[in-house]
Amino acid sequence: MAGTDVLRQNYGRMMQKIKDLAVVYSIDAIMNWDMETKMPPKGINLRSQQLGMLGQLEHKMSTDPEIGQLIDKIRNHPDYESLSEIEKRNVYLTKKNYDEMTKLPEELVVEIAKQSTITVGTWKRAKAAKSFAMFKPELEKLFELKKKAAEILMDVKGTATPYDALIDMHESAMTSEKITKLFDELRDGLVKIISKSTSSPKQPDESFLSRKVPVDVQQKIANSLVKVIGYDIDSPAAGGRIDETEHPFTNGYYDDVRITTHYYEDNFASSIFSILHEGGHAMYEQNLRPEWMFQPIGTGCSTGFHESQSRFVENIFGRSQEFWSYYLPQLKGLTGNLSDVSQEKFVHAINAVKPSKIRVEADEVTYCLHVIIRFNIERDWFAGKISVSDLPQVWNEQYMNYLGMKIQDDSEGLMQDTHWGIGYFGYFPSYALGNIYSGQLLAALKKDMPDWNQQIAKGNFQAIRQWLTTNVHTYGNLYDPADLIKKIAGDEINTKHFLNYLNEKYSTLYEY
């Protein structure tokens, strides 16, 4: 065989292994979806055996030494440069994942898995008992193990700090130094908007948001909303569906991407915005390039970019004056009990700025502050500047400083999220990075489509969705997020556009 043939053969073999792995992951996704939505409760033990088996298989397939050998053969081949940009990216992503999966000693991986089961279990009990003392020793053990892993990954990845190695797993090539700069700016900007909004004499009346809307009416609203955004759940070629779970999520791959929501009778807005949020995630997955299916590049670019899509649809689109000028009459028709609510009143209420203690209940403006607080703590914790014992004090101080909230106990404080209990460190920043990207995307969209808001007012989201597909979705994971945002927006990641968007919107709403 000629040299290039060997190279191509090895590349093909590597890609086949990645495809097989992607298929197994997609099975795992359905089994998880079923567990959350349809499984009879008694099935839980069998399900844990099934998921355990899939996890074992995924681990075995993704750490298959042959993948490592193929990567080396491909990268060391004299004709390596003959591979296309796409092929090289696939090799790069395969290597990145293979290194993350194989460079940690097996004992450490097992220890982390065991300890996170213990820590998350303890977290649940400690949260219920409002006792950080109970949570602390197990959290500390897990943190130390994750830090050990992060130190090894730092060497493998060549990042500046161990924490950066964890960030890199969600937001490729992003660093805590860059995030610190971005988040400091963002925080200053947000604090000003919050202060102006909350001190404005014009305040929203949110009382109508708790008017009763029966679940079946909310389901009809959900079905009509997904039509507007183009998430197909009922045509003969539908690739989606909506089900109910306590915590909404999106799950799936390409032609089978499912979202969930919850319906609260006395909070109809909750399902509306979770549908739009998850719909944004879903359309990212569904509009990836079909020919990249089962390839490493055939996924979203990063956790942050995924969040930029859900936030764009939920907030920039879904909480805009223009969308509600189109959709409020329909909503009134469906609910039958909002006829006295003007568009102005409605849009102000769904955009009420209210500092709060709980991240997942936060509004568009205050949300990022919750994330920034967690990032600051993780960064300093991994850098050894604070220890696990300091967490409650640091947490509570920052909630007072940035949000003006007095935390009464650690259950409404640092124990509110499950992330640390499962060992998800380095994940939080992506939530706020998503908002930052969404601001830059909006600025770029405005240039390409100056009448974007008139389009929305007409209920035409299709053109905007097409723009997102052309500019974001179809690139899949071809670029690192820093490169993708630059390619789309023309500038480096920066907070200017997101803050501009918020300033413009909230100064109008609150008349400041």
Next chain:
Amino acid sequence: MAGTDVLRQNYGRMMQKIKDLAVVYSIDAIMNWDMETKMPPKGINLRSQQLGMLGQLEHKMSTDPEIGQLIDKIRNHPDYESLSEIEKRNVYLTKKNYDEMTKLPEELVVEIAKQSTITVGTWKRAKAAKSFAMFKPELEKLFELKKKAAEILMDVKGTATPYDALIDMHESAMTSEKITKLFDELRDGLVKIISKSTSSPKQPDESFLSRKVPVDVQQKIANSLVKVIGYDIDSPAAGGRIDETEHPFTNGYYDDVRITTHYYEDNFASSIFSILHEGGHAMYEQNLRPEWMFQPIGTGCSTGFHESQSRFVENIFGRSQEFWSYYLPQLKGLTGNLSDVSQEKFVHAINAVKPSKIRVEADEVTYCLHVIIRFNIERDWFAGKISVSDLPQVWNEQYMNYLGMKIQDDSEGLMQDTHWGIGYFGYFPSYALGNIYSGQLLAALKKDMPDWNQQIAKGNFQAIRQWLTTNVHTYGNLYDPADLIKKIAGDEINTKHFLNYLNEKYSTLYEY
């Protein structure tokens, strides 16, 4: 290590491999269930990749040469006899399955898989076009391949004929010679009952069965029926659920066994009896001995025994006077439009004897004749007494002889079922064997519980279900069906009890 330790270690290792395989099969079951019930239509291509991957994995795991080596080591070990009856049965069943999976040449297995895809596809088109000529060449190819496989399996299993080797895969150790004897008796008995019933002056009025019952009311009926039979779909410990599919089925394993039904607005009885039928299958799976989960013995005894459970619940219980004396008032309350229908009228209508052309629409009495016709044809076909060209003529003659039906075209004749198109030969007899077993079970139940019908009239199915569990379900696959029926009923498999049951029931209904 001592000799017995080696034996026990090998047994443990074999059982671990079987457990892993059972877990993968249970994943496959959920993925199939999801495909039939919930999957967005666009997901079909991805799903075929997922099922293909699981099939590959199952094949690899079940033909793992180490299983063969372990079986040999265990069976040839000097202390083999120290294994318990249960352990020996596990070894026997593992060997049986391993032989079925490994003794066929791989090329033949691949060829059969390919040809069945082609043949079933052709069957669909040929059925639509009412053209046996179109179906014939592909059916012939598939038959010849299956016959080749059956000849090899005959040698492996030591059966008398190739066809017996196929029967053995569904009904262990059953033979076509025994079935011929049973089915000849059964046919003679049935033909008499049909003749007496259809010529009786007293005929049922079935017109009320097409009164409209909305789908949501039928769902309420279904939910109430499963409560009566003890199939739990809504308690916090439920292990079941009901969904809708065109063709009802039962799917699952132990603590997660799901049934489906269809709701026709103008045929409410259809969902009632499919719920009872599938509920009978489901309770078999759910009441297997928990400690046998993931073991070869932890499954139903045979396809026929499975059918005995579904038929028992659907027909012996579900179409009895006693059940409807209890349930008809509830059904009237739920539907609101059956108040003028007496119990006698109702029970006669749901037991109307009506020879027909289509197996799946047949009543309790004529159903077995459809099966017997297929068995006779398969047996003679494999014996070389008839060829594929003879099929339409033989089929149509038998439908005329036994059911008095004139087949107009082959789509309502031999092309009505999918079985031959997929290569399911040797499967049909189990449907009628299930009825035969159910008659013997009824006779045994009557001895143990003389007031069984008063129990039903009180709506107490629990005691009968407990009897079925104690006598059938908990034995799992510990015995071959011939041994199990003898153990329960005290006599060999025979048609007497089933025919007695039918005679008694239909002579009363039709007053002959």
